Amino acid sequence: MIKPYAIRNITVQPGLVLSPMSGVTTRAFRRLIKESNPGAVGLVVSEFVSVEGMTRGSRRTLEMMRFSEDERPFCVQIFGYDVDRMRDAALMVQDSGADVVDINCGCPAPKVVKRGGGCELMRQPSHLLQIVREVRKAVSIPLTLKMRSGWDDGTRNALELSKMVVSEGVEALAVHGRTRAQLYRGEADWSIVESIAETVSVPVLGSGDVVDRRSAEARLTGKVAGLFIGRASIWNPLVFREIVSGTPSALKGNEPLMLSLLFRYADLLREDFPESSCAGKLKQLASQMCRGAPWRKQLLTLNSLGEQLRLLELVRNGDFPGAANTPTFPTINDESDYQSFQHQDPS
Numbered sequence: 644m645i646k647p648y649a650i651r652n653i654t655v656q657p658g659l660v661l662s663p664m665s666g667v668t669t670r671a672f673r674r675l676i677k678e679s680n681p682g683a684v685g686l687v688v689s690e691f692v693s694v695e696g697m698t699r700g701s702r703r704t705l706e707m708m709r710f711s712e713d714e715r716p717f718c719v720q721i722f723g724y725d726v727d728r729m730r731d732a733a734l735m736v737q738d739s740g741a742d743v744v745d746i747n748c749g750c751p752a753p754k755v756v757k758r759g760g761g762c763e764l765m766r767q768p769s770h771l772l773q774i775v776r777e778v779r780k781a782v783s784i785p786l787t788l789k790m791r792s793g794w795d796d797g798t799r800n801a802l803e804l805s806k807m808v809v810s811e812g813v814e815a816l817a818v819h820g821r822t823r824a825q826l827y828r829g830e831a832d833w834s835i836v837e838s839i840a841e842t843v844s845v846p847v848l849g850s851g852d853v854v855d856r857r858s859a860e861a862r863l864t865g866k867v868a869g870l871f872i873g874r875a876s877i878w879n880p881l882v883f884r885e886i887v888s889g890t891p892s893a894l895k896g897n898e899p900l901m902l903s904l905l906f907r908y909a910d911l912l913r914e915d916f917p918e919s920s921c922a923g924k925l926k927q928l929a930s931q932m933c934r935g936a937p938w939r940k941q942l943l944t945l946n947s948l949g950e951q952l953r954l955l956e957l958v959r960n961g962d963f964p965g966a967a968n969t970p971t972f973p974t975i976n977d978e979s980d981y982q983s984f985q986h987q988d989p990s
């Protein structure tokens with residue numbers, strides 16, 4: 644059901660992409676998703692990486708570009724405003740060995756748009772074009788761009804911008820069907836994704852509210868080449884393979900599977916982060932994925948990875964005090980619950 648698409652010489656097979664999520668799609672999370680969904684994730688994208696940090700040599704920022712060979716094809720998304728820094732950062736992405744570089748034109752966070760980056764670029768088309776031109780001239784790897792439908796209801800200019808950036812050499816587009824003003828409220832408007840896909844000559848991917856096979860089928864219409872999946876991967880890290888296979892959620896009520904995902908995630912986190920940062924990241928996944936589990940609340944109170952793992956061991960061995968209570972897991976693909984997970988505005 645999910646066909647592949649190609650960004651120049653790179654085949655994205657199937658056309659399902661792990662959407663970039665700041666603070667979430669680290670190397671550890673991307674690897675968890677890739678290995679939990681064998682053959683079902685066509686492309687993974689880094690968190691957005693600041694061109695200011697990159698070009699000033701910030702170690703923490705550069706670390707965000709690190710990837711493993713088994714993640715390929717791998718795309719690094721950059722954000723910023725300054726043309727020279729965007730170009731230099733894109734070159735750094737190319738030198739790092741990544742397969743694709745993506746320009747962020749969708750971030751709504753005040754901290755980012757106030758400095759001219761993210762969705763603000765959609766309000767400055769001539770500046771955006773200058774960035775695209777310079778980056779295009781500088782790098783030989785495929786160049787893609789992710790945007791929103793527009794700034795607000797009065798300025799839904801994604802179609803117009805798509806034509807412009809494609810004519811300057813952007814080779815695939817991802818469109819999140821919400822405006823900047825909407826943030827993550829309401830429903831994504833997929834009609835704009837479809838009309839862009841009808842119009843431009845490059846693959847157009849849609850983003851927004853794909854949570855399961857049903858919602859994937861409903862949105863993969865017309866010439867839309869594929870789907871970006873963001874928040875649903877935190878709710879249900881197996882969402883990719885479930886969309887591909889058409890099987891219902893394997894995680895629902897499946898405590899051993901949840902535990903194995905959490906233990907594996909802890910191992911992957913430890914490879915990349917100090918212990919002190921791992922606990923927060925494990926909680927981020929558990930708070931979404933383990934709704935309904937009797938031990939979830941307690942897990943979320945623990946601020947060290949060691950303590951968290953001890954608690955999960957108790958659960959695994961059946962020694963958690965509440966273990967006698969049968970967990971009542973909600974349907975994790977319930978779209979209305981899903982809407983409640985809002986982007987934590989980093990500003």
Ligand SMILES: Cc1cc2nc3c(=O)[nH]c(=O)nc-3n(C[C@H](O)[C@H](O)[C@H](O)COP(=O)(O)O)c2cc1C
Pocket residue numbers: 662663664665666667690691720747749750789819850851852853871872873874875985986987
């Ligand atoms: C926590 C969080 C962080 C995000 N960070 C980024 C980002 O760094 N770059 C980007 O292009 N989009 C980012 N997004 C937007 C997602 O990639 C995606 O377009 C949006 O969440 C809608 O898709 P979904 O309904 O599948 O989550 C972020 C979203 C969330 C929830």
